[in-house]
Amino acid sequence: MKTLEEIGLGIPGASSRGAPVTPVDFDFAVAGSGAAGAATAARLAAGGARTLLLEQGTTARPQADGRAALSLYYANSGLTAAFGNGLYPVAVGRTLGGTTTINSGTCLRTPREMLLRWRLRAPGFDPDAFQGRLEEAWTAVKAKPVPERLLGQSARLFFRGLGRLGLPPASALDRAEDRCRGDGRCCFVCPSDAKVTAKSAFLDPMARDARLTVWPGARLTRVTPGRPPSLEVSREGGRRLRLRARAVVLSCGALATPYFLRGLGLRAGRDLTIHPASKVFALFDEPVRGWQGVPQSAGWLDEREPRLRFEGAFVPPEVAPLTMPLEGRRLRWWLDRYDNVASFGFMARDLSRGRVGYPLGPSLPLLRYDLEPDDARLLARGMRRVASVYFAAGARRVLLPLNRPDNELESAGALEDFPWDSVRPWQIQLMGFHPLGTCGLGRALGADLKAADGLYVCDGSVIPESLGVNPQITIYAFALDLAARLLEGGRAR
Ligand SMILES: Cc1cc2nc3c(=O)[nH]c(=O)nc-3n(C[C@H](O)[C@H](O)[C@H](O)COP(=O)(O)OP(=O)(O)OC[C@H]3O[C@@H](n4cnc5c(N)ncnc54)[C@H](O)[C@@H]3O)c2cc1C
Ligand code: SF4
Numbered sequence: 001m002k003t004l005e006e007i008g009l010g011i012p013g014a015s016s017r018g019a020p021v022t023p024v025d026f027d028f029a030v031a032g033s034g035a036a037g038a039a040t041a042a043r044l045a046a047g048g049a050r051t052l053l054l055e056q057g058t059t060a061r062p063q064a065d066g067r068a069a070l071s072l073y074y075a076n077s078g079l080t081a082a083f084g085n086g087l088y089p090v091a092v093g094r095t096l097g098g099t100t101t102i103n104s105g106t107c108l109r110t111p112r113e114m115l116l117r118w119r120l121r122a123p124g125f126d127p128d129a130f131q132g133r134l135e136e137a138w139t140a141v142k143a144k145p146v147p148e149r150l151l152g153q154s155a156r157l158f159f160r161g162l163g164r165l166g167l168p169p170a171s172a173l174d175r176a177e178d179r180c181r182g183d184g185r186c187c188f189v190c191p192s193d194a195k196v197t198a199k200s201a202f203l204d205p206m207a208r209d210a211r212l213t214v215w216p217g218a219r220l221t222r223v224t225p226g227r228p229p230s231l232e233v234s235r236e237g238g239r240r241l242r243l244r245a246r247a248v249v250l251s252c253g254a255l256a257t258p259y260f261l262r263g264l265g266l267r268a269g270r271d272l273t274i275h276p277a278s279k280v281f282a283l284f285d286e287p288v289r290g291w292q293g294v295p296q297s298a299g300w301l302d303e304r305e306p307r308l309r310f311e312g313a314f315v316p317p318e319v320a321p322l323t324m325p326l327e328g329r330r331l332r333w334w335l336d337r338y339d340n341v342a343s344f345g346f347m348a349r350d351l352s353r354g355r356v357g358y359p360l361g362p363s364l365p366l367l368r369y370d371l372e373p374d375d376a377r378l379l380a381r382g383m384r385r386v387a388s389v390y391f392a393a394g395a396r397r398v399l400l401p402l403n404r405p406d407n408e409l410e411s412a413g414a415l416e417d418f419p420w421d422s423v424r425p426w427q428i429q430l431m432g433f434h435p436l437g438t439c440g441l442g443r444a445l446g447a448d449l450k451a452a453d454g455l456y457v458c459d460g461s462v463i464p465e466s467l468g469v470n471p472q473i474t475i476y477a478f479a480l481d482l483a484a485r486l487l488e489g490g491r492a493r
Contacts, residue, residue, distance in 0.1 A: 025050075025244050025245070026050050026051060026052045026213070026243065026244070026245040026246070027044070027049035027050045027051060027245065027246050027247075028041070028044045028049050028050075028051045028052070028245055028246065028247050028248070028249065028486065029051070029052040029053075029054065029231055029243060029245035029247075029248045029249070030044070030051065030052070030053050030054070030248075030249040030251055031054045031220035031223075031231070031248070031249070031250055031251060031252055031260075032054070032055065032056075032098060032220075032250070032251035032252035032253060032256070032257075032459060033053055033054075033055035033057075033096050033097060033098055033198065033199070033203070033214070033216075033251075034093065034097065034098020034099050034100060034198055034251060034253055034459065034475075035098060035099070035100050035198050035459070035460075035472050035475040035476050035479065036251040036458045036459040036460070036475050036476070036478060036479040037053060037055070037098065037198070037249070037251030037252075037458075037459065037479075038053070038097060038098070038100075038198035038199060038201075038202045038203050038479075039137070039140075039198060039201075039202045039476050039479035039480055039483070040249050040251060040458055040479040040480075040482055040483045041053040041202075041203075041212060041214075041249075042202035042203055042205070042206050042212065043202075043479070043480060043483035043484070043487075044483050044486060044487060045206055045209055045211040045212035046206065046209070046211075047483065047484075047487040048211065048487070049211065049486075049487065050211055050213075051211060051212050051213065052213045052215065052243065052245065053203075053212065053213065053214045053215065054215050054218045054219070054220055054233060055095075055096050055098075055214070055215065055216045055217075055218065056094060056217070056218065056219035056220075057073065057093070057094040057095035057096060057098075057216065057217070058095065058096060058216045058217050059095065059096045059199075059216060060072070060073045060095040060096065060097065060101045060102075060189045061189065062185075062188075062189045062190065062191040063188060063189060065318055066185065066187075066188040066315070066316045066318050066319040067318055067319060067322075069102065069188035069189050070188070070319070072095075073093055073094060073095045073101060073102055073189060074091055074092070074093060074094065074102060075091075075092045075093065075094040075255075076363075076364065078091055080092060080255065080365070080367070081367065082272075082274065082354055082367035082368060082369035082432065083366075083367065083368060083369075084354065084368050084369045084370035084371070085370045085371060085425045085426055086371055086425050086426035086427075086428065086430075087426075088274070088276065088369055088371070088430055088431065088432060089431045089432070090255070090274055090367060090369075090431070090432040090433075090435050091431060091432070091433050092253050092255055092435065096199055096203070096214070096216050097197040097198045097199035097200075097203070098198055098253065099253065100176075100197040100198040100199070100472060101189060101197050101198075101199065102186075102187050102188065102189060103186065103187065103195075103197075103433075103472065104175075104186050104187060104295065104296035104470075105175040105176045105177055105186050105195045105196070105294075105296070106173050106174070106175055106296050106299075106311065106470045106472075107138065107141065107143035107173075107174040107175060107176055107470070107472065107473050108173075108174070108469035108470050108473060109134045109138070109469070109473055109474075110130070110134060110467065110469070110473070110474040110477070111467075111468065111469065112127070112131075114465065114467070114468075115127035115130055115131065117465070118130075118441055118442065118464060121441060121442025121443075121464055122441045122442040122445075122446055122447040122464075123446075123447065124446065124447030124448065125441065125442075125447040126447075129481065130477055130481060133476075133477035133478075133480045133481045134473055134474070134477045136477070136480050137473050137476035137477045137480060138473060140201045140202070140476065140480075141176035141196045141201045141472075141473075141476065142176060142177065142178050142196050142201075143174045143175065143176050143473070144174060144175065144177070145171075145172040145173070145174050145175075146172040146173055146174075146175055146180075146294050146297040146298070147172075148172070149182075150180060150182040150293045150294045150297060151172060151293055151294070151297045151298060152182070152184070152290060152292060152293025152294060152295065152297050152312065152314065153287075153288045153289060153290060153292070153293070153342065154288060154290045154295075154312060154313075154314050154342040154343055154344060155170070155293075155297045155298040155312045155344070157282070157284065157288065157342045157390065157393045157394075157395075158170060158298065158300070158312070158342070158344045158386075158389055158390070158393065159298070160392075160393040160394075161388075161389035161390055161391070161392040161393030162300065162389055162392075164392040164393065165388070165389060165392045167302075167389070168300075168301075168303070169300075170298045170299060170300035170310070171298065171299060171300075172297060172298055173296065173297060173298060173299045173311065173312075175195075175294065175296075175297075176195060176196035176197070176201070176472070177194050177195050177196055178194055178196055178200075179192070179194050180192075180194040180195065180294065181194060182292060182293045182294055184290075184291040184292060184293060184294070184295050184314065184316065185291075185316060186294070186295060186296070187295070187315075188316070188319075198476075215233075215235075217235060217236040218233050218234070218235050218236075219233065219234045219235075220232070220233055220250075220252065220260070221233065221234045221240070221362075222260075223248055223250070223260050223455065225264070225451070225452035225453045225454055225455040226453055226454055227453055227454055228244050228245060228246050228247075228454055229244075229245065229247065229248045229452075229453065229454035229455055230242060230243065230244050231243045231244075231245070231248055245454075246454065247454045247455070247456060247486060248454060248455050248456070249456045249457070249458055249482065249486075250451070250455070250456065250457045250458070250459070251457075251458050251459040251479070252459065253435070253459050253460060253461070254272065254356075254435040254436050254437065254438045254439075254459060254460040254461040255356055255365045255367070255435050255438070256362060256365065257438065257439060257457055257459055257461045258356055258438045258439060258461065259358050259362040259365070261439060261444070261451055261457070262358075264451060264452050266439065266444040266445070266451060267439075267440075267443045267444045268438060268439045268444050268461075269355055269356045269357060269438050269439075270353070270355045270438065271353050271355070271437045271438065271440055271443065271464075272353060272354035272355055272356055272367065272369065272435060272436070272437055272438050273350050273352075273353065273354075273434075273435075273436050273437045273465070273466035273467075274350065274354065274369060274432025274433075274434060274435050274436075275347045275348065275349070275350060275432060275433065275434040275436075275466065275467070275468075276347065276348050276350055276352070276371060276375060276379060276428075276430040276431075276432060277313075277345055277346065277347035277348075277430060277431055277432065277433055278345065278346060278347075278379055278382070278383060278401040278428060278429060278430045278431070279313040279323075279343045279344060279345035279346070279386070279401060280343060280344060280345075280383050280386040280387050280390065280398055280399065280400060280401060281324065281334065281341050281342070281343045281398065281399040282341065282342045282343065282344075282387070282390035282391075282393075282395035282397070282398045282399070283334070283337055283340055283341055283395060283396050283397040283398070283399075284340050284341075284342060284393075284394060284395055284396065285340065285394070285396060286340065286394075287339050287340055288339065288340055288341060288342045289339055290314040290341065290342055290343060291314060291316050291317065294312070295312060295313060295314040295315070296311050296312045296313060296314075296345075297312045298311070298312045299311045299312075302385060305378065305381060305382070305385075306349075307348055307349040307351075307378055307468065308346055308347070308348055308349075308378060308381070308382050308385075309346065309347050309349075309468065309469065310344065310345070310346045310382070310385070310386065311344075311345050311346070311347065311470075312344055312345065313343055313344060313345030314342075314343050315343075317335070317338050320334075320335060320338060321335065323429075324399065325399070325400075325401055325402060325403045325407055325429045326399070326407075330408075334399065342390065342395070344386050344389075344390070345386075346379070346382035346383070346385070346386060347433075347434075348375055348378050348379055348382070349466045349467070349468030350372075350375050350466045351372050351374055351375055351466070352369060352370060352371050352372040352375045353369075353437075354367055354368050354369030354370070355367070355368050355438075356368075356438055367435075369432075370425075371425035371428070371430075373425070375425075376423065376424070376425040376428060377423075379428050379430060380420050380423045380428070381420075383400050383401055383402075384415060384418075384420065387400060387409065387415050388412055388415055391411065391412040391415065392412070396410070397409065397410050398415075400418075401428060401429040401430070402423065402427050402428060402429065403426075403427050403428075403429055404427050406418075434460070434467070434470065434471050435460060436460045436461065436463040436466070436467060436471060437460075437461065437463055437464060437465065437466070438461040439451070439457050439461040439462055440461070440462065440463065440464030440465070441462050441463070441464040442464050443464060444457075445457055445462060448485065449462060449478070449482055456482060456486070458478050458479050458482045459475060459478075460475050462478055463475070463478075
């Protein structure tokens with residue numbers, strides 16, 4: 001793997017502010033080093049192609065304080081949000097490895113029925129071949145179930161509550177990890193590098209391979225389709241370069257990629273889904289110490305709610321104030337007892353759709369998302385379910401993710417009496433961790449993911465419907481598939 005310094009472009013004078021520089025030829029240029037970009041670039045290079053990988057962020061280092069990680073490695077310091085009938089934060093990463101660096105590591109395969117639907121949407125999409133790519137991705141990220149000892153007490157209490165209610169059991173989730181110690185900080189950069197990210201799975205093994213050039217701190221600013229397409233790149237410090245490649249792959253993520261497709265007449269930037277997610281806090285008499293173990297260790301499905309997935313969720317104490325729907329003395333009261341607080345999350349396969357635009361430029365996407373009443377009711381049922389399970393497990397008090405003063409309840413009876421019909425979308429404290437769909441397969445793109453001459457799209461934006469499962473394995477699979485097809489195309493030429 002080479003840096004641009006090593007190929008001569010880091011030398012002062014090799015480029016000048018504002019002026020185009022000597023074109024450099026690559027076989028492929030990939031913009032964005034997240035799940036899709038890192039996997040695509042590494043596979044292209046391993047297949048013999050001279051490949052350039054651009055990433056606007058830099059390499060992430062573990063931070064002692066979760067808030068520092070938020071401001072350093074989350075896009076816009078974690079403050080990206082969708083506006084609509086509420087204010088809904090949407091988190092994405094901005095670092096080498098993309099959002100996988102700050103994700104929870106959970107691995108789930110694309111539901112088979114979706115793959116069959118995608119074949120109808122995009123003729124040429126092959127569900128069986130894609131299934132093979134899912135397995136390849138699964139192996140590459142070393143996905144395996146969370147061991148019992150790392151489940152964490154939040155999950156064990158959830159298991160206990162399910163058992164007491166006579167509900168089907170939850171199970172350990174599969175995760176991308178290698179020697180995880182249960183430090184509980186996956187979303188703030190794993191301190192022991194145990195979580196397997198796009199960087200560790202795909203880029204690190206290519207570290208000595210000269211066919212891959214990785215350029216952190218380099219932002220794609222413009223791409224012009226053609227034969228060959230050309231790119232303009234802005235490097236930290238303001239220097240700009242113009243580059244050529246036989247083909248360009250846009251992997252900037254579902255919130256950034258549509259920017260580059262404007263003007264191509266594609267349906268890009270619309271149909272945004274986010275998997276609206278939330279969590280319930282519960283106070284127990286016994287110590288929980290939820291930060292010990294894997295935060296997102298267990299998953300559960302409620303057979304009556306096929307659009308909901310329940311998954312563990314716990315944030316370190318210093319980040320908790322940002323995620324509790326409380327302020328002042330009530331917030332202080334919960335934080336003083338955080339040792340004994342458990343939490344468990346849930347997310348919806350959303351019917352709601354949003355869109356992304358760029359009135360303030362590409363780095364500050366403006367998101368619009370209106371939570372449909374059906375989704376709001378579903379999320380309300382999700383929080384009610386988690387609260388009831390924790391009460392069954394022995395919780396003294398629960399905190400519902402609702403921005404309203406009656407959000408604390410002291411008994412399962414109070415849960416029954418709660419005025420659920422009065423819950424409004426803007427009162428629900430939710431977040432989107434999985435923005436998808438803004439350049440959907442079968443809408444903006446065909447099965448070949450080609451947007452224009454020499455220009456391809458591969459990231460969460462291509463997933464054409466709300467997936468209902470955590471998306472990284474699906475995105476990796478799209479990347480492995482595209483890389484194989486691009487290499488095949490090159491050989492055919
Ligand atoms: C807190 C959190 C927890 C999550 N947990 C899970 C989980 O447990 N399991 C799971 O499956 N998924 C999880 N996800 C989601 C998952 O990580 C993402 O869906 C996935 O990484 C998206 O991959 P991508 O390739 O589409 O984009 P990303 O991984 O977001 O990568 C895009 C990259 O492109 C870069 N970029 C953008 N614009 C430019 C530009 N102009 N020039 C150069 N570079 C650019 C960005 O900086 C970024 O690094 C989680 C997400 C979050 C936020
Ligand atoms: S639980 Fe800790 S050690 Fe395991 S992946 Fe997460 S941060 Fe890393």
